[in-house]
Amino acid sequence: MALSVEQVMELAPVIPVLVVDRVEDALPIARALVKGGLPALEVTLRTPAALDVIREMAQVEGAVVGAGTVLNPTQLDEAMEAGARFIVSPGLTEPLGKAAIAAGIPFLPGTATAGDIMRGMDMGLSHFKFFPAETSGGLPALKALAAPLHQARFCPTGGITAESAPKWLAEPFIKCVGGSWVVPKGPVDPAKIEALAREAAALPR
Numbered sequence: 001m002a003l004s005v006e007q008v009m010e011l012a013p014v015i016p017v018l019v020v021d022r023v024e025d026a027l028p029i030a031r032a033l034v035k036g037g038l039p040a041l042e043v044t045l046r047t048p049a050a051l052d053v054i055r056e057m058a059q060v061e062g063a064v065v066g067a068g069t070v071l072n073p074t075q076l077d078e079a080m081e082a083g084a085r086f087i088v089s090p091g092l093t094e095p096l097g098k099a100a101i102a103a104g105i106p107f108l109p110g111t112a113t114a115g116d117i118m119r120g121m122d123m124g125l126s127h128f129k130f131f132p133a134e135t136s137g138g139l140p141a142l143k144a145l146a147a148p149l150h151q152a153r154f155c156p157t158g159g160i161t162a163e164s165a166p167k168w169l170a171e172p173f174i175k176c177v178g179g180s181w182v183v184p185k186g187p188v189d190p191a192k193i194e195a196l197a198r199e200a201a202a203l204p205r
Helices: 005-009 023-035 050-057 073-082 094-103 114-122 138-146 165-169 190-201
Strands: 014-018 040-044 064-068 087-089 107-111 127-130 153-156 177-179
Touching: 005 107, 005 127, 005 153, 014 064, 014 190, 023 040, 023 050, 023 190, 040 050, 050 064, 050 073, 064 073, 073 087, 073 094, 094 107, 094 114, 107 114, 114 127, 138 153, 153 177, 165 177
Parallel strands: 014 040, 014 177, 040 064, 064 087, 087 107, 107 127, 127 153
Antiparallel strands: none
């Protein structure tokens, strides 16, 4: 079933941002996250294994797997072919924006300035990633941007932690946050991941 970008953002308060080096880790990570209540999974295209990881995770019942760090239309096509159901990018370029819109896939382009957001709105987009969230001025900066650009909705990502997530999620213009804390670095521990996912899924918004 195809989801809208808004529906993807409403699946859970947190979208785990995943950097997975080994294909064999894909299924245990995805199963633990979904079991813990986080179905939207952003697999970043930062490792050689990423596309195969998306293919594996897409087989997990209840998982809505997306591709992150998508930089151009070629990567967009590769991610969709691998089974990605939404696309996240660190920024917004015209070629990528047009390709994502033409493909009809939920798209969260990275924005950090009013100009970024306005360019996206000119393309017909209304949902954005705010990235890198903490180093781009944090919540005060996004509040200042969201006031005049009140139609826009955001998923802040970058530097957000389990401790800081609630203050972001309390804002009505923030639909969810992206975070890497749910899958700690090191050997995969499904029980730990599931426990962290349950805590993240329970965050109020």
